[in-house]
Amino acid sequence: MGNVVVDLVLDVPALPERGGDVLATGSARAPGGGFNVMAAAARQGLRVAYAGAHGTGPFGDLARAGMREAGIEVLHPARADLDTGFVVAVVDAGGERTFLTSPGAEATLTGRDLDAVATGAGDIVYASGYGMLHASNRVALAGCLPRLPDATPLVFDPGPLVGEISADVMRAVLPRIDWWTCNAREAAVVTGHADPMTAAADLAGRTGRHGVLVRTGPDGCVVAEPGGPPVRVPGFPVEAVDMNGAGDAHTGVFVAALAAGSSAVDAARTANAAAALAVTVRGPATAPAAEELSAFLRQRRLPARSQRT
Numbered sequence: 001m002g003n004v005v006v007d008l009v010l011d012v013p014a015l016p017e018r019g020g021d022v023l024a025t026g027s028a029r030a031p032g033g034g035f036n037v038m039a040a041a042a043r044q045g046l047r048v049a050y051a052g053a054h055g056t057g058p059f060g061d062l063a064r065a066g067m068r069e070a071g072i073e074v075l076h077p078a079r080a081d082l083d084t085g086f087v088v089a090v091v092d093a094g095g096e097r098t099f100l101t102s103p104g105a106e107a108t109l110t111g112r113d114l115d116a117v118a119t120g121a122g123d124i125v126y127a128s129g130y131g132m133l134h135a136s137n138r139v140a141l142a143g144c145l146p147r148l149p150d151a152t153p154l155v156f157d158p159g160p161l162v163g164e165i166s167a168d169v170m171r172a173v174l175p176r177i178d179w180w181t182c183n184a185r186e187a188a189v190v191t192g193h194a195d196p197m198t199a200a201a202d203l204a205g206r207t208g209r210h211g212v213l214v215r216t217g218p219d220g221c222v223v224a225e226p227g228g229p230p231v232r233v234p235g236f237p238v239e240a241v242d243m244n245g246a247g248d249a250h251t252g253v254f255v256a257a258l259a260a261g262s263s264a265v266d267a268a269r270t271a272n273a274a275a276a277l278a279v280t281v282r283g284p285a286t287a288p289a290a291e292e293l294s295a296f297l298r299q300r301r302l303p304a305r306s307q308r309t
Contacts, residue, residue, distance in 0.1 A: 001034075001051050001052055001109075001114070001125060001126060001127040001128075001131065001141065001144075002033060002034025002037055002038070002052065002126055002127060002128035002130070002131065002157075003033045003034050003052055003085075003106040003107070003128060003130050003131055003134075003137070004031060004032075004033050004034045004035045004038075004050060004052055004054060004063050004067070004084065004106055005031075005032055005033040005034075005035075005059075005063070005084060005085045005086055005087050005101070005104070005106055006029060006030070006031060006032060006059040006062055006063055006084060006085070006086040006087070007028075007029065007030055007031070007032030007033070007086070007087050007089050007244075008027070008028075008029050008086055008087065008088050008089065009027060009028045009029070009030070009089045009091060009244065009283065010024040010026075010027050010088065010089070010090050010091065011024055011025045011026040011027070011091050011282070012024050012025065012090055012091070012092055012093075013025065013092070013093050014092050014093060015090060015092060015098060026282075028282075028283060029062065030062075030066065030283060030285060031062060031063045031065075031066030031067065031285065032087055032089070032245070032285065033087065033106070033128075033130065034050070034052060034106075034126075034128060034130075035050075035063065035066055035067065035070075035072075035285060036245045036248030036249065036252070036285045036287070037126055037128075037157075037248045037251050037252040037255075038050060038067070038070065038072050038126075038252065039066075039070045039072070039252065039285045039287060040248060040249045040250075040251070040252025040253050040256070040274065040278075040285075040287030041252040041253070041255050041256040041259075042070050042071050042072055042252075043070075043252075043287055043288065043289045043290060044252075044253055044256035044257070044260075044290045044293070045256070045290055046255070046256040046259055046260075047073075048070075048071070048072045048073070049072065049073040049074075049075050050067060050072055050073065050074050050075060051075050051076070051113070051114065051117045052076075052106055052109055052131075053076060053079060053105050053106050053107075053108050053109045053113065054074065054076070054078055054079065054084050054105055054106060055078060055079045055082040055083040055084040055085075055104050055105030055106070056078045056079060056080055056081070056082070056083060056105075057082075057083025057084065058083065059083045059084040059085070059086055059104065060078055060079075060083050060084040060104075060105065062084075063084045064078070066285075075116075075117055076113055076116075078105070079105040079108060082104055082105035082108065083104050083105060084104045084105050084106055085101065085102050085103040085104030085105070085106055085107065086101075086102050086104070087099050087100065087101045087102070088100040088101075088102075089244050091242055091243075091244055091282075095240045095241055095242050095243045095279065096243060097242075097243055097244040099160070103134060106137075107134035107136065107137060108134075108136050108137075109131065109134075109136055109137040109140045109141070110136055110139075110140050111139065111140045111143050111144065113140065114140050114141075114143075114144040115144075119148060119149060119152045121151070122259075123152050124152070124153045124154075124155060124255055124258070124259055125145075125148060125152055125153070125154050125155070126154075126155045126156075126157075126251070126255060127141060127145060127154065127155075127156050127157075128156070128157050128158075128159055129156070129157065129158035129159040129161065129162050129165050130159050130161065132165045132166065132169050132170075132173075133161055133164060133165065138166065138169055141169075141173070142169050142172050142173060145173050145176055146172055146173065146175075146176045148176065153178040153179065153210070153258070154176055154177050154178050154179075154209075155177075155178065155179045155181060155251070155254075155255055156173070156177045156179070156180055156181070157180075157181050157182060157247070157251055158180070158182050158186055158190070159182075159186070160185070160186060162182070162186045162189050162190055163189045163190075174206055174207055175207070175209070176209065177207045177209055178207075178209040178210040178211075179209075179210055179211055179212070179213065179254075179255075179258075180203055180207050180211075180212045180213070181212075181213040181214075181215070181250075181251050181254065182213075182214060182215070183214070183215045183216075183217070183247055184196045184199070184214055184215065184216050184217070187199035187200065187203060187214045190203065191203060196214045196216050196222045197222055197224075197230045197232065199214060200212050200213075200214040200222040200223070200224035200230045201224050201229070201230050203224065204224035204225060204226055204230075205226070210225065210226075210264075211223060211224060211225035211226070211264055212224045212225075213254065213264075213268060213271075215247055215250055215275070216235075217235070218235050218237065218238075218240075219232075219234070219235050220232065220233045220234045220235030220236075220268075220269075220272045221233050221235070221250070221268050221271070221272060223264050223265055223268050225264060231265055233265055233268040233269050233272060234269075234272070235272045235275075235276060236272060236273055236276040236296075236300055237276075238276045238277070238279060238280050239280065240279040240280065241279065241280060241281070241282055242279060242281065242282040242283065242286070243279050244283070245278060245283070245285055245286055245287070246275045246278050246279050247275070248285075248287070249271075249274050249275050249277075249278035249286065249287035249288075250271040250272070250274060250275040250278075251271070252274075252287055253270055253271045253274035253275075253287060253293070254267050254268060254270070254271035257270045257271065270293070270297065273293060273296050273297050273300065274287055274288055274293055276296075277292065277293065277296055
């Protein structure tokens with residue numbers, strides 16, 4: 001249920017000063033947003049379906065073509081009067097990315113759309129905080145997510161605009177979230193704790209279901225489950241060229257590993273490896289295929305170093 005948009009990616013030496021300009025050294029356009037998470041999971045062999053809205057126009061066509069190529073089923077027809085939205089992603093020489101988002105048809109999801117989607121045994125639902133920022137999607141998701149079958153895990157990524165999500169919506173959805181996954185900055189915004197271990201433990205006490213994963217960049221991530229201390233899962237050192245989409249790759253592979261029966265910590269380690277591979281390639285949807293990821297993990301096989309504090 002994450003929003004699929006089109007990423008317009010610009011590579012620049014550095015961001016310009018306010019009112020200034022800079023010549024891009026490269027550019028590309030590709031499906032992005034929720035597509036990155038779905039593609040990452042699909043590349044691990046998970047069957048994936050898109051339950052969000054999408055538009056009619058060049059961006060909608062590009063998004064659907066990308067989903068078809070990735071083997072992602074599209075559950076709803078295209079909106080006849082709107083195109084899919086887009087995100088300008090500016091990537092600087094250090095690999096850091098800055099986003100500017102223009103919403104489109106993906107921001108028009110309705111409760112009727114979601115009422116037509118039935119979840120079954122073995123399904124996992126993924127939702128993003130971006131959907132909570134659009135009026136129509138917010139109402140649809142706030143009505144649908146708390147009513148999911150108890151046996152259907154809900155994975156939620158609040159996104160970088162987590163501070164703008166309505167407190168009422170978060171109160172309605174939080175108790176139903178099985179896995180909350182975010183980066184350290186987002187965890188700090190929600191909890192007020194700069195330390196990822198402390199923030200993860202705090203969040204694990206709020207979701208009411210299964211656990212929390214806080215990504216810590218090159219250091220890996222922290223996994224916190226109710227009733228136990230947070231676990232630091234180390235990352236894999238690589239030479240990063242583009243961090244755009246790394247968090248999405250992490251989330252998609254984490255979900256796929258959980259679906260395959262991995263423990264939370266093992267799934268997190270696999271997701272750390274996927275994110276490490278993703279940042280070595282330019283582009284937003286750069287999660288590795290299952291074979292590449294397996295080979296990387298075999299090459300980097302290390303003694304278990306997960307740390308509890």
